[in-house]
Amino acid sequence: MPVAALSALGAGAICAAALAWTNPSREDYQDHAGEQLVDYATRELCGEKGLPMLLKLWIRDCPELIASQQQVLADLSGRFTTRWNFAIGSVYITRIGGQELLPGLRIPKAEVITLAVAGQFVPLRSETSAGGSE
Template sequence: MATPAASVRIYQSAPQALRTSSVHRRWSPATAIAMALLLGGSVTALAVTNPTKEEYGAHAGTQLVGLATDELCSQRTLPLVLQLWIKDCPRLIADQEAALASLANQFTRRWNLGVASVFVTTVGGQDLLPTLRLPRYSVTTLGVAGRFLVLQTQSDSGDLE
């Protein structure tokens, strides 16, 4: 076996594979295919689990029950006459969850982005009694992967005269 000449440096005799350039690094075809499949699978999974308006309505109904219970029952914003008449305010509101979900669906706009949806719901502001106006709520929610993330909420306090 011949030894390299003294004028040849060790790094010059190394195979070409050891010489790498930080500028021209390329992905192997298998890596590129795996990454494309992973990205495609992720997009498909997000598209399949993109929540519908009906799914959002059920979620919004549950949220509205909590908000209405806090606003009307816990903070005692009902007029005294109604407080005496309604014995179990939280249960009365909880029994209206289906109606609140339907109400939320009526007042919701949905922007379908394919892999996610943006829902904007504005409810309330109606007169419940001549002296009681319901608070107005506006909620912007992102629906992605079967979950809901509230992005922004706004409310006014309803008017009691």
């Protein structure tokens, strides 16, 4: 086998090993998803069309309340996420929401497909539908 071919094969093996080593874990994804869910829920629930007026009067700081639930949201995302692990990278599919939180108030639905590679998370597709009050 020529030296160039062996060098290319060796470089490819080193790159594959580096990608496998830096493939984010499921826990890393849950932390990432928790941060993303806080941002999303804050936009959906704390905005003008989010919570019913009575709840807006009762909840003083909606964004802070949601931010305080980041770990809960991260754990929740873990229950609704499927991981396809390809060793050099992973694909995560999270489907969450649609459940009734209070009478007339549903959790917004979201489906997110994310590529995890080299220690990074790259959203491939994101679909959401409004929750809020009906």
